[in-house]
Amino acid sequence: MIGVSIVGGSGYSGGELLRLLHRHPAATVQQVTSERFAGKPVSRTHPNLRKVVDLKYCTIGDLGHCDVLFLCLPHGEAMRRIGEFANLAESIIDLSGDFRLSDGEAYKKWYGREHVCPEWLPQFVYGIPEISRDELITARYVAGAGCNATAAILGLRPLYRSGLVEQVVIEVKAGSSEAGNAASDASHHPERSGAVRSYKPSGHRHIAEIKQALAADRVYFSATSIEMVRGILATCHVFMGKDLSEKEIWGWYRDCYKHEPFIRIVKDRSGIHRYPEPKLLSGSNYCDIGFERDTDSNRVIVISAIDNLMKGAAGQAIQAFNIMHKITETAGLEFPGLHPI
């Protein structure tokens, strides 16, 4: 069994990791840290794990050696203590934004501060298996991708591989769990309930990841929070260099994803679930992708959906963990979601 510990386990991503790793056939959870809840049972913050996980939180200072350390710390904390964490584990999977960008200058531009250990950036593999599976096989350090970025990158990748994309406009609709479990004025129930709120019309940090992963010079990205707890729906308006046939686009998506266990092309011509819907993916690691060709222009509309805490965070981290350890890629991630929900 592979011994794992979770640093910063009281948040939503930490809770999902714990849920998944506890039932994982090849992993044993050794320790889970929370400075705030040290000494308390993990079910205090993750009530779904009552009578399931019998562990108590410890502090980072209590951590012993393990095979893999999952970091679920606020942005900036992982890079500040990376040397300390690297001494505790053979491998690290970091779910924050600290090591996603390969360039310290880009980090400074998008995160508004200097990276404190840019020499570590080349050691991290960007953790979307569908684009970096070969590197993950030999990786020691993995940077979990941003949730919005994951939905956009996976949806757009087949079109970018064609070399025909001229411009892309991405509109993401996001659930409230994306903001984490810390309360704020914006998350206060009377303010948040029923809101359709443009929270980042431009300048979102995930733009940097999207550009890096797709080798795109420019992408236009806006994010809107909506009445939903889990889930992301990315609608990407892609302006192509020529008019494309439906068959061509189908071929690109099929070529790109036919062997991917967690990508489904959802484009039905009848019924009520014709295109991807995040609600149906709650708790699952799938990324559903659909597209439509605009017959009046060279625009292709790509629609992708994920659970932000699964394929957008913990689930994708487990997928990377499986690949790194040459375990069946779907191990621990078989849950197909619920319907109705």
Add this chain to the structure above:
Amino acid sequence: MAECPVCGTEVPLGAGTVRGELIECGDCGSELEVLTTDPMTLGEAPEAEEDWGE
């Protein structure tokens, strides 16, 4: 096998397939009609449009 006229995937057809038979493409879900059996060719079957309140 015959090619789906909508998405281009290869659609498996049984030995007893007859002209006019309706099948569904496993990839894109299109309802297809067997136009000819020698060679096997498929066309889009006419579909009743659903009203989504547009």
